[in-house]
Amino acid sequence: MSSPVTVEVTRGNRVESRHRGLAVVIDAGGKVMFSAGEVDAPVFPRSACKAMQALPLVESGAADAYGFGNRELALACSSHSGEDAHAELAASMLAKAGRDVATLECGAHWSFDQATLIHQARTMEKPTALHNNCSGKHSGFICACSHIGYDPKGYVGYDHPLQADIRGVMEALTGAVLDADSCGVDGCSIPTYAVPLSALADGFGRMLTGRGLAPVRAAASRRLIEACMAEPFYVAGTKRFCTRLMEIAPAKIFAKTGAEGVFCALLPDQGLSLAVKCEDGTTRAAESMIAALLARYFEPGSEEREQLLAMASHTMRNWNGIAVGDVRVTDVLFN
Numbered sequence: 001m002s003s004p005v006t007v008e009v010t011r012g013n014r015v016e017s018r019h020r021g022l023a024v025v026i027d028a029g030g031k032v033m034f035s036a037g038e039v040d041a042p043v044f045p046r047s048a049c050k051a052m053q054a055l056p057l058v059e060s061g062a063a064d065a066y067g068f069g070n071r072e073l074a075l076a077c078s079s080h081s082g083e084d085a086h087a088e089l090a091a092s093m094l095a096k097a098g099r100d101v102a103t104l105e106c107g108a109h110w111s112f113d114q115a116t117l118i119h120q121a122r123t124m125e126k127p128t129a130l131h132n133n134c135s136g137k138h139s140g141f142i143c144a145c146s147h148i149g150y151d152p153k154g155y156v157g158y159d160h161p162l163q164a165d166i167r168g169v170m171e172a173l174t175g176a177v178l179d180a181d182s183c184g185v186d187g188c189s190i191p192t193y194a195v196p197l198s199a200l201a202d203g204f205g206r207m208l209t210g211r212g213l214a215p216v217r218a219a220a221s222r223r224l225i226e227a228c229m230a231e232p233f234y235v236a237g238t239k240r241f242c243t244r245l246m247e248i249a250p251a252k253i254f255a256k257t258g259a260e261g262v263f264c265a266l267l268p269d270q271g272l273s274l275a276v277k278c279e280d281g282t283t284r285a286a287e288s289m290i291a292a293l294l295a296r297y298f299e300p301g302s303e304e305r306e307q308l309l310a311m312a313s314h315t316m317r318n319w320n321g322i323a324v325g326d327v328r329v330t331d332v333l334f335n
Contacts, residue, residue: 071089
């Protein structure tokens, strides 16, 4: 089954690029309300599933033991820009568990955000692992290990007990079999598992509604989702797409991006979970897709809907501010 073209990019009067993608929306009861493309095909969620990976931090009691609030929990679910506030909060989380940057096994990199990168280049010789976009997640992992009693050394490995716990959590949420055959290595060195896009969306739906979950997991899931919506800056950063989506409709949208064109979102008021995947891995297309899909479920003419549609389809300008073309979603996402 060929995936439909979901996003087109124009230049002049021609379509210069076309992006094919998959999209699915699932209701509170687990029923598919909308789909496009082969949504039962396995995809790597990459960072889009970080809220699932953060569940042991909350379920184990570690978050409460270390006094974590919404900001720390949001950072544990984040792919942040490495801004000063992000790195400082990650360091604070580690310190509460008696650990420091040396315990992190995510590697170090400069920020992917141009303004943050320029600031970093001016103020530091080189970045540390605290500036890695996954340092919040990894700090959460280390805090969970420290509280549970696991040796954090090697916590990124497939055979580490924390990764086994996370694997079990994700299997329970998605219903997918996660093993060595479905496993790859993520950019931050932890295991990442290919799951059907529909199962990924359904897993987030379970986190939102508590459907089929034990009370402890249901409460932990809701707590993480609400923390992200309350502190969107700590989920991503200044002017980042995840942050902007959640700022459009406070407490009404949860959104999380993943590498290679994956995006997941929740609409708590409607009990809906959404997931998209751009087949060629392009972030700009995944962003347009998720914004358009979210817009479907806001009232026509509402400010939220209009802002989402403007994010989904927009004019591209060159460095001189001249309009050169458009990024536009196709009718596939509105049928």
